[in-house]
Amino acid sequence: MKNFGEMKKIVCSLLALGYFFVAFGQQENLSNSTKPIHIEEPIDGYVAKTDLENRKVVPYANIRQTDIAYSKRVWREIDLREKMNKAFASPKSRLIDIIIDAVMKGELTAYDPTPSENDPNGDSFKNVLPIDQVMARFGGDSVLVEEFNENNEVVSSRYESRTFSGDHIVKFRIKEDWIFDKQRSVFEPRIVGIAPLIVPQIPGLESSAGVVSTGDPGAPSTDFDPFDPFSVPPAQQSAENNPAPVMPVSAGNNAFVPQIDPTPAFWIYFPEARHILVNKEVVNRSNDATGLSYDDVFIRRMFASYIVKESNPDDLRIKDYLNEGVERLYESERIKKSLMDYEQDLWSY
Structure with missing residues (x-):
């Protein structure tokens, strides 16, 4: 009994000592504190989101070529x-x-999208784009700043580094393969590459896009910009200068409205980019605690897209054989449906 009593005292002493150290080492509750507390590295919130920073890429299932x-x-x-x-x-x-x-930072490799002899389509990840040329794809990495005097004369000029803004990038192109693995009986897409799309800045075409001209140099100025609310239509201008009836100018009557399609600035190899995207959180408008990364969004197909090309013997894009925008959209949906129909036709019920 005496040994049991001593053992009981020792155990109680150890528990009390442990509770003291835990209480001493625990950080004071910030919400209930009544005195100022100095914290060397404050947390932006009440919970440190460390799970996203420590995530690793979940590898794809291995596929053999024969499967x-x-x-x-x-x-x-x-x-x-x-x-x-x-x-x-x-x-x-x-x-x-x-x-x-x-x-x-050199963590990702950018590939040149320019068609070449060894890469006819420019999306085979064969030609590396130097880092010093990456920013030039978005309009240059420096801008000329000029200073004027009171007479509106240039007195000095200098180059300043241009701050990159991603607001102008509104489209991305994805290159992917749809594969049916007969070993696992799985039909799945696997993204190969991603490319941000830009509209090339061609000198002389910025002001001519959307402008309709009569083509007569001796006639009054009848340039009409449909996107300018203060621009006067050609018919109204002609009526003011010439009372005689004038036929309206159509797009096919000596008028040229250039259409510049977006083109890839560079290509990124997606299997390499996954190691970067897996640690980047995606902002969710409904819930801040989703914990989704960009890798999750692409792997789970949590985005809306439309098809612009499928592999074919003639290497044609949809816009190469369809002119109307609505018809291109229908063709895109037809290709999507054909992929889904292939999977459905594999099984019989």
Whole structure:
């Protein structure tokens, strides 16, 4: 009994000592504190989000070439102006800013999209784009700043570094393969590459886009910009200068309205980019505690897109054989449905 009593005292003493150290080492509750507390590294919130920073890429299942019973390559475009893709353009975690930052730090490799002899389509990841040329794809990395005097004369000029803004990137192109693995009986897409799309700045075409001209140099100025609310239509201008009836100018009557299609600034190899995207959180407008990364969004297909090309013998894009925008959209949906129908036709019920 005596030994039991001593043992009981020792155990109680150890428990009390442990409770003291735990209470002493625990940080005081910030919400209930009545005195100022100095914290060397404050946390932006009440919980430190460390799980996203420590995540690792979950590798794809291994596929042997002999197990691929069906394969189809498609090219898609993601428009960030669509409601479902708004998270890609969030200033808190913009996709283009993440990619540019990783490229400039040397964590990602940018590939030149210019067609060449060894890469006819420019999307085979064969030609590396030097880092010093990456920012030039977005309009240059410096801007000329001029200073004027009171007579509006240039007195000095200097070059200043241009601050990159991702607001102008509103589209991304995705290159992916749809594969049916007969070993696992799984039909799944695997993204191969991602490219931000830009509109090339061609000198002389910035002011002519959307402008209709009569083509007669001796006639009064009848340039009409449909996007300018103060621009006067050609018919109204002619009526003011000439009372005689004038035929309206159509787009096919000596008028040329250039249409510049977006083109990739560079290509990023997606299997390499996954190691960067897995640690970048996607902003969710409904819930801040989703914990989704950009890798999750792409792997789970949580985005809206439309197909612009599928692999074919003639290597044609949809716009190469369809002119109307609505017809192109229908063709994109037809290709999507054909992929889904292939999977459905594999099984019989």
